[in-house]
Amino acid sequence: MNKFKADFPAYAARIDAVNARMIDFCKLAKETIYHPDLRGSHSIKDVLPALVPAYRTAYKDLPINNGRLAAVKFEAMKVADPQQAQVLRQNLLNYCKLDTLALVELHQAMLRML
Structure with missing residues (x-):
């Protein structure tokens, strides 16, 4: 976030305000969720099918189905x-x-757990 603020100093206060409202889902999941299907992982790709079974195979058929691949394909668009580029854009x-x-x-599922 500091690099972003350095690149756009006129927006530093707004960037800080948005950043203050951000929640790290992985950290939240680690602190609040235990499910045997997680096998120790708390990534969105593991938590989603465990808590919302209808999404068990949601990412499977996407041409871009994980963050690393998304970053690579984003760079490939250049x-x-x-x-x-249009196909990559749509896949992203x-x-x-x-x-x-x-x-x-997941937010809805966690609210139901309360």
Whole structure:
């Protein structure tokens, strides 16, 4: 976050305000969730199917199905031809959409556990 603030100093206060509201899901999961299907992992890809079984295979068929691959494909867009870049963009959007939906579903599941 400090590099981001250094790159955009005019927005430093706003960046701090947003950052203050951020929650690290993995840390929260480690502190609050135990489920035998997690096998010691608290990544979203493991917690989601354990708490929301309907999403057990949600990422399986996506061309981009994990964060490392998403980062690689994002970089590949820089050198891709326009048609390839559009396909990569759509695949990244689909992956990000599922990750966002997963967090919403996990939030709901955790609220039900209270």
